[in-house]
Amino acid sequence: MSQPENLDDNYKRAYDNRIGFGERPALLLIDFVQAYFERDCPLYAGVEDALASALRLQAVARETGVPVIYTNVVYRPGGIDGGRFFQKVKVLENFVEGSPMGAWPEGLEVGDDELVISKQYPSAFFGTSLGSTLTAMGIDTLIHTGLSTSGCVRATCVDSCSHGFIPIIVRDAVGDRHPDPHNANLFDMDAKYGDVVSEAEVIAYMKNRQGQN
Template structure:
């Protein structure tokens, strides 16, 4: 009988300890950082103000370095039919009906000219969008991924980035969830299997090292 190893980290050693290399052409991808997660009156409020501050710093660093920046948001038609079963599974997604103020980006994370906004209806920023084609066209090989929520759209986006050939680097402090348990569990699993999870400090150093001359 195989002995169970109760130490989580030790249990994964030798099976899930590979590393991805940071590429030559990175971009910052800010996933769904919108008012629905910041307004206490919203059913999706997640208390992610610290993650917002981290995103503000990363966005400033990326702009200063000339690193491409992409934003995603979620937008549904009036009846939510374009959200399919995802919309039915999570009724609170109604806050993203077209025109809702809860779907807006916060004042401190507003896209500027030249920064693309990818509107989506499902968890992954890649599913049903032109993101992969756009990244390939621009020669991007690596994504610094931030946003909300860690266990939902960030995880789905990181997984699809990997499967689409873009190295995903998830920035720990710049992601958030409505409870620390799924946040930490998903960061652990992403690091083990699908991405590199890096600190904000590490992400800023990678941005600086890849600044466009």
């Protein structure tokens, strides 16, 4: 029986392309909330390194005039606005309004002039004003950081592509509860929807275009 073809070689025949950075970026921090950092919470994911990377990117974005946008998940009592997602994923009860698990973790501070998008579903675009806001700002490139890689980051990446924005996914600044779904979804997003890049590449990009907003 012949051996299966190497995965990278197989995908390169169909998906070997890069989009590259656009002209006007925004930085998106997806669902960096306490639930993923609280060891007693079932959503704990051990993603402190991803937050540290996102905070470094946040600092450079602020220095270089790149807009910074945050998302969180917030439900009305009982999850009445959560639909099938809330019905399926029971741990979303941690994000009912007022829960300490939905608070920003230590070290993450939102500026008074920065936008928070509260959502009920995985994608930051679904049922929110994010797409209209980015269009009005003239943004063409959305830099993705956040949690989790296989969930809300991936869903936002796909919708970013579908809405006509360039999805840039920062490998160092996204995280998941297990390396297998994390790596598989990075691979798939990089192949089909956007470009997976390093923190250093994004910092260089933001600094090189400083003052162009």
